[in-house]
Amino acid sequence: MIFEGTAHKYGRDVDTDVIIPARYLNTHDPDELAANCMEDIDKDFVDRVQPGDIIVAEENFGCGSSREQAPVAIKAAGISCVVAASFARIFYRNAINIGLPILVCPEAAGDVQGGDRLRADLDEGEVTNLTRDKVYQADRFPDFMQEIVAAGGLMAHVKKRTQGGGENA
Amino acid sequence: MAEPMNITEKILARACGQESVHAGDFVNARLDLALANDITAPLAIKEFEAAGMTRVWDPEKVVLVCDHFVPNKDIKSAEQAKLVREFARRQGLTNFFDVGRMGIEHVILPEKGLVVPGDVVIGADSHTCTYGALGAFATGVGSTDLAAGMATGEVWLRVPETIRFNYEGEPGRYVTGKDYILYTIGLTGVDGALYEAMEFGGSAIRSLSMDGRFTMCNMAIEAGGKNGIIEPDATTEEYCRGRALREPVMKKSDEGASYSRVIEIDVSSIEPQVAKPHLPSNTVPAVELSELKIDQVVIGSCTNGRIEDLRMAAEVLKGRKVHPDVRTIVFPGSQLVYKQAMKEGLVDIFIDAEVAVSTPTCGPCLGGHMGILAAGERCVSTTNRNFVGRMGHTESEVYLAGPYVAAATAIAGTVAVPEEVLA
Numbered sequence: 254m255i256f257e258g259t260a261h262k263y264g265r266d267v268d269t270d271v272i273i274p275a276r277y278l279n280t281h282d283p284d285e286l287a288a289n290c291m292e293d294i295d296k297d298f299v300d301r302v303q304p305g306d307i308i309v310a311e312e313n314f315g316c317g318s319s320r321e322q323a324p325v326a327i328k329a330a331g332i333s334c335v336v337a338a339s340f341a342r343i344f345y346r347n348a349i350n351i352g353l354p355i356l357v358c359p360e361a362a363g364d365v366q367g368g369d370r371l372r373a374d375l376d377e378g379e380v381t382n383l384t385r386d387k388v389y390q391a392d393r394f395p396d397f398m399q400e401i402v403a404a405g406g407l408m409a410h411v412k413k414r415t416q417g418g419g420e421n422a
Numbered sequence: 423m424a425e426p427m428n429i430t431e432k433i434l435a436r437a438c439g440q441e442s443v444h445a446g447d448f449v450n451a452r453l454d455l456a457l458a459n460d461i462t463a464p465l466a467i468k469e470f471e472a473a474g475m476t477r478v479w480d481p482e483k484v485v486l487v488c489d490h491f492v493p494n495k496d497i498k499s500a501e502q503a504k505l506v507r508e509f510a511r512r513q514g515l516t517n518f519f520d521v522g523r524m525g526i527e528h529v530i531l532p533e534k535g536l537v538v539p540g541d542v543v544i545g546a547d548s549h550t551c552t553y554g555a556l557g558a559f560a561t562g563v564g565s566t567d568l569a570a571g572m573a574t575g576e577v578w579l580r581v582p583e584t585i586r587f588n589y590e591g592e593p594g595r596y597v598t599g600k601d602y603i604l605y606t607i608g609l610t611g612v613d614g615a616l617y618e619a620m621e622f623g624g625s626a627i628r629s630l631s632m633d634g635r636f637t638m639c640n641m642a643i644e645a646g647g648k649n650g651i652i653e654p655d656a657t658t659e660e661y662c663r664g665r666a667l668r669e670p671v672m673k674k675s676d677e678g679a680s681y682s683r684v685i686e687i688d689v690s691s692i693e694p695q696v697a698k699p700h701l702p703s704n705t706v707p708a709v710e711l712s713e714l715k716i717d718q719v720v721i722g723s724c725t726n727g728r729i730e731d732l733r734m735a736a737e738v739l740k741g742r743k744v745h746p747d748v749r750t751i752v753f754p755g756s757q758l759v760y761k762q763a764m765k766e767g768l769v770d771i772f773i774d775a776e777v778a779v780s781t782p783t784c785g786p787c788l789g790g791h792m793g794i795l796a797a798g799e800r801c802v803s804t805t806n807r808n809f810v811g812r813m814g815h816t817e818s819e820v821y822l823a824g825p826y827v828a829a830a831t832a833i834a835g836t837v838a839v840p841e842e843v844l845a
Contacts, residue, residue: 266612266701270809275788279491279498281464293811313613313646317809318788319548321465321564342617342648343548347564395448397578408473411570415475 254354254375254402256333257383258305262367267294267310268317269344273326275318286322287329304331307373309365311337315344321351328353334373336380336391338362349398350407356380358391375402426676428584429653430619433559433673437542445583445680451559453483454541454668456571459527460488460499462546463506465565470572478513479575485517485536486510487527490784492520495791525756525782528552528640528724532632533756538662539654540671544568544577549724549806551642555635556661557654557673562643582648583682584619585610586675589626591690596840598734599634600726600804600824602626603641604695606687608705616646618682621675626689627652632661633730637824640725641806644702694839696802697822700810708827711837718801719744719832720813721825722753722780723787726804729762731825736768738829738840739775745835750777751793753785777832789813795820802831 271294273286280286291298308314308327314337315323324347327335335348338359348355354375361380365371370383378393393399404410427435427442435443437451458466463486470478478484486506491499503520510518517536524530528549531537541558543550546568553560563577571577589602607614620642627635635652642650652658654672662670693707721727721735732754744750752772754760760782763769772779786793787805795801795814800821803813808820821837830838 268807268809270788270807270812274811275461275790278461278788278790279496279502281468281502293816313616316612316646317548317807319546319562319564320462321546321566324564325465339613339616341613341646343562343564343643346567350564350566350570397448407566407570408469411573412473415573 255372256305256307256354257372258307258333259303260307260309260365260367260369260371261298261302262365263294263308263310265311266313266316269315269320269323270317272315272323273320278320278322281322283325283329286326290326290330299330302330302332305333306331307371308332308335309361311362312339314340316341319343321347324348324351324353336361336373349401352402352406354402356391358389360389361391364389426678428621428675428679428681429557429673430559430584430621430649430651431581433540433542434579434581436540443581445581447581448578449581450576450578451542453544453571453575453577455483455485455537455543456568457485457487457527457531457543457545457547457550458565458568459490459547460492460503460506461490462565462568464502466546466568466572467505467509469566469569475573478572481514482516484513484515484572485531486515487519487524487530488521489524489526490788491790492524492783493781525759526724526727526784529727529755529759532556532636533758535665535667538666538668538670539658540673544571548643549640551647551650552636552640552724554639554642554649554651555632557652557658559649559651561649582617582619584621585615586621586623586681586684587687588624588684589622589687589689590624591626591688593626593689593692596694596826597689597692598824598826599630599637601692601695602689603638604697604705604822605692607641607645607703608695610645612644612701612703613646615642617648620645620647620650622650622652628655631730632657633728636728637725641702644806694824694827696827696837697808699808699819699821702807702822708823708837708839714837715800716748716802716831716836717799718793718795719748719750719828720786720793720801720803720805721828722755723784723805724755725806726825727753727755727759729759731804732759732763732768734825735829736771738826738843739777739833740771742833742843743776744832747835748832750832751780752777753780754782756782786813802828802837804828
């Protein structure tokens with residue numbers, strides 16, 4: 254999987270309250286959530302973002318609440334991939350589970366500026382900065398996690414496993 | 423003979439049917455409970471049904487609690503709660519808790535004996551780590567993980583490394599479990615325990631009540647922890663007696679178990695803490711903020727909404743009135759806590775002090791309802807997060823503290839400790 258888009262750059266500890274404030278958690282509709290994505294950290298994000306764009310952030314991206322509405326809002330807003338120096342653990346799992354590609358890449362987090370044009374290659378674990386002509390190495394995640402993302406998310410993966418027996422087949 | 427394991431490893435080994443596991447292993451753990459609430463269950467139910475699942479794996483083990491936006495704060499929240507209620511009925515869930523029967527999920531699950539020592543619990547709420555206080559492995563997950571858990575009765579997990587924290591010494595008169603954990607998060611930072619289990623031990627933990635232990639484990643997530651955990655002991659047994667719905671499985675960490683780090687903390691040097699905006703790790707002694715004017719005080723939540731917390735607040739508020747410029751709201755964490763508080767005369771103390779007393783709800787903790795802040799307002803709160811916009815306007819501020827500091831602050835009108843107002 255390869256994605257190309259403009260970088261939207263943030264610092265460390267971007268928490269899920271600023272990604273999707275609780276006042277919007279009375280809905281679980283992806284488009285409604287997308288309309289308010291990143292509102293409390295960057296209220297112009299929703300106007301700027303183009304399909305395929307990439308969020309780049311420093312350490313501990315997605316910390317705080319377990320709200321899955323956070324990666325859902327990001328994905329529905331058109332973001333193709335999130336690159337961060339590190340991810341909070343619930344956000345990391347949620348992103349994989351809903352099929353939002355993520356890459357752990359401290360190098361990119363330290364160098365990319367907002368507005369840079371990036372290419373992210375999930376199979377190679379590489380992020381290319383097309384604006385600055387640089388390549389950064391990212392961590393690949395374990396094969397079974399790649400399977401989940403490739404299957405389109407956790408439930409598609411679970412469905413494959415439970416097919417062939419049991420009430421839920 | 424199995425090699426030494428710490429308590430988190432032991433619980434996960436048992437849950438996946440293996441002799442032993444090590445940090446870094448990927449396992450499929452059998453679940454004892456899967457939990458969600460009115461704002462996380464809707465997505466979980468949607469994912470569950472979209473994948474063609476028709477029955478939850480065990481209707482006695484899926485727990486749904488309406489606690490965040492209840493009693494329903496608007497039409498959309500009512501529709502979400504309705505979705506959850508109807509799913510609970512369709513599935514014949516034994517443990518569905520709605521208005522009038524509910525409390526804050528992480529207060530009622532232990533209170534009702536639904537979680538016991540040795541359990542593996544996932545919850546679509548980050549403060550699920552609270553149940554580690556019972557010597558269970560409990561961790562927060564998202565709605566899709568919860569949907570998969572409801573379908574299969576299992577969760578895939580990477581066995582975490584564990585940081586061992588040893589708390590020794592005698593605490594000061596008004597120093598509580600909340601101060602211990604705020605101090606600890608101040609040491610680690612908000613990602614200092616990232617992906618790791620936080621195992622709390624030492625003599626000061628042995629002397630800590632169950633309520634204080636729940637408070638500590640509740641905030642493990644604020645240090646980035648996968649789970650918080652305290653080895654069960656006589657205090658835990660006492661708590662479980664006559665309450666636990668299933669047989670507790672008491673595990674202890676072995677001599678020689680591995681830890682990524684061991685951190686020694688002398689509790690006698692811990693002063694009542696406050697976490698300043700906008701991170702739970704931004705901690706200072708409360709006395710350093712004595713000039714700071716406050717607009718609202720909140721006492722409650724899954725962190726500090728238990729009977730002991732209300733007793734602490736009442737101890738300070740008794741016979742006094744809160745400052746005329748401060749709005750003070752108390753949220754008993756469950757119907758039982760509320761009744762107990764009434765029985766002990768605490769509700770009289772609160773009302774006489776000009777404090778508002780609410781039905782159980784998460785309410786303002788996450789900026790839902792029942793105490794939202796306007797631009798420029800400041801709240802001292804016994805809740806667990808103070809990120810930008812957490813309790814209302816992005817230009818409002820939340821200061822986290824324990825019930826003693828919260829109650830003293832309500833009286834003083836500025837951040838205060840009990841000694842200042844009890845003189």
